[in-house]
Amino acid sequence: MKNDLLLLDGDAVAGKMKEQLAERVKQLAVKGVVPCLATILVGDDPSSATYVRMKGNACRRLGIQSIRVELPAHTTTEQLIGEIQKLNDDPAVHGILLQHPVPHHIDERAAFEAIRINKDVDGVTTLGFAQNAFGFADFPSCTPAAIMAILDHYQISIEGKHAVVIGRSPILGKPVSAMLLNRNATVTTCHSKTENLMDMVQLGDIVVAAVGKPKFVQGDWIKPGAVVLDAGYNKGNIGDVDYEECLRNAGAITPVPGSVGPVTIATLLKHTVDAAEKTAALSSHS
Amino acid sequence: MKNDLLLLDGDAVAGKMKEQLAERVKQLAVKGVVPCLATILVGDDPSSATYVRMKGNACRRLGIQSIRVELPAHTTTEQLIGEIQKLNDDPAVHGILLQHPVPHHIDERAAFEAIRINKDVDGVTTLGFAQNAFGFADFPSCTPAAIMAILDHYQISIEGKHAVVIGRSPILGKPVSAMLLNRNATVTTCHSKTENLMDMVQLGDIVVAAVGKPKFVQGDWIKPGAVVLDAGYNKGNIGDVDYEECLRNAGAITPVPGSVGPVTIATLLKHTVDAAEKTAALSSHS
Structure with a gap:
């Protein structure tokens, strides 16, 4: 069953986040x-x-x-x-x-x-990773957090869905798997040693490509109606997903450019403002 | 295709581990x-x-x-x-x-x-969790480490296999998912919100039950030939797996009792001896 296609516009999500941040930066300036x-x-x-x-x-x-x-x-x-x-x-x-x-x-x-840890706005420390895996990190890694922000912006339901993540890096595949799991998705993490990768990806209601290989994810790997998030950013502005081919089956998809990248940067800015607000709150109490 | 059944005898694995530990304890006593x-x-x-x-x-x-x-x-x-x-x-x-x-x-x-962290032999701190997820923990949580020890004792290959973990607790489901992933399994983590749990479990070449519900995993959930590890320990010495029913399809299975429990305790002892050896090595250098 193929639904209408929803384009997950990273630029739009980032734009909205930055609007809110601009307001918070103004509030901080007052202090x-x-x-x-x-x-x-x-x-x-x-x-x-x-x-x-x-x-x-x-x-x-x-x-x-x-x-x-x-x-x-x-x-x-x-x-x-x-x-x-x-x-x-x-x-x-x-x-x-x-x-x-x-x-x-x-x-x-x-x-x-x-x-x-309180300045780790990019979410790269092991402690930050574990706090994120346990669901209480202040600053999850930015790209995984951006993927979640896109899903939330478009009110895509996660609970009970089968999410297939391709990639297992410490700053992308692993933490996004953890975040999807904490939001009650059933999560499969795939990688270079996965056998029958196509069969695995075809199971996914939500597919996250975080593999770092241009146009790696093929159109016929995508279950009709699946949500496809492309976190890849390869030379020549090419994602990890063969976008044109995946359009046919996907129910929702991030285009490249305008994909996860701008939201990743907005997330980094958000974490920096979060950290500044915490410092301001602490110093006003001391 | 159903292979001959292999019983994964936790008592035997624990026994062998303790033999090696006894020798190491003697060596430490000399110092x-x-x-x-x-x-x-x-x-x-x-x-x-x-x-x-x-x-x-x-x-x-x-x-x-x-x-x-x-x-x-x-x-x-x-x-x-x-x-x-x-x-x-x-x-x-x-x-x-x-x-x-x-x-x-x-x-x-x-x-x-x-x-x-250097005394966290039970692997419960967030830092220890992340070190384990990144593949360099001294002391991974004991039950997940015990599951890996059983697989290794019986030389069950993990790489490229599809492991399905049922459960996502911070000391069991999450870390065992991470350890299987680091050993190059494709890992699916399921839990109480998973839809079509039976379908998911049926995909598993390796199934880890870590859900804390007696006889939860049914015989017809098991793909013929799959390896079934029961980390459950419920009242009345009952595991999370319906053992008698799962015998029919499983290629290898842990019985209860004599399952993961004794290996978990042996792992705790091993971590304690590891920690003591580290201390001894440090003090001999100082």
Whole structure:
């Protein structure tokens, strides 16, 4: 059974989120608080530089301060952790984002762990991951949270549905599986070792593609009427889903561009404002 | 296709683990180290008291010291956390187990969180959960680790298989789903809100029952040849699986008793010895 197609417009969801944030930033300004996101870029990967710039621009447009820390490619793990600790200790900084991937010689996990939990607005620490899996995280990873925001914006019911997640990375596949589970979906997590991947995906009422391979999910993998969320962002603005082919069966789908990406950035901004509000609330009580 | 039936004998797995542990305890004794597990029991629930006693007895038989902290039912969260902190600070204590459930007025999560990660041999902290989900925990929750130990003992292949977990508790369904995923199974996590549960379970090459309802999993839910692991332990020594009925289809199955329970206790002992060895290694370097 094929329903009418619903386009899940990430730009629209992000736009609405930013409207609400602009209001909250104004309220904070009255109290003399300017939300501040510190981004750290190590090395000179052009895509990473672009992402960091996009995030900085998005901050500025909303009146959120952004601090850019740029470190050379030969930075050591210890030096990087030292920079993170400075930001942890800086009361003007509300959120810290370490752009990944970092150069191979750096222990990325150790660097992520150095981010203090109340500034981990990108949701990359192990503690933040577990809090999210248990349902009480302040800052779930941004892309998984963005996927949930899109589902909620379009009032797509999750409870009892079978969600199939393709991918199991610590910042995407695993946390989005956990969030869908906590919202009472039955969740299947698939990955590169999954046998009969097509058969698995065909079971999904909700399909999340988080695999990092362009046009990986084929049209005939999609059960008629299924909701398809494409979290992939590959070179040339191509998603993980073969969008044109998947249109035929999907009941709802995110286009690329205008997919999960803009909502991910809006979520990062939201977490930064959340963190700033918490700080403001704490200092007004002290 | 129904293969010959393999009985997954938890007592045999636990026996082999304990043999190896006895040897390690002897080696530690040479260095003057006696592994020590502290158990905390709050209130007078008779089942909990039995579990704690069983764990203490199992320790003693292996030459592991056990300290029993028994607190009255009216203990506050703060008092309980105070007791945990004393054990955290006691260098003679290598592992801490807080028997759950605790009385309702206590914030169980806060109490679990108070256990220092290097003594969290029962794998109950959020940090320990996430380390396990990311594949680098020292002490995964004991029952999930026991399930993996049984699969490994019988050399049951996990990679690429479809594992269906029924249950999503923080100490069982969620961590065992994570461990199976990290071993390259495709994992579906089901629960009380799952629609068409029977259809889901019938997809499983490996089925883990962790739902806490006696004889919940029916014989005709099991795909012929599937591996069935029953982590349930209900009143009257009854598992979550209708064992007699599931025998017909299962390729391998855990009986109750002699199921996952004894391996869970052996895993707790193993974690305590692991922790003691780490302490011994650290002190010999200092």
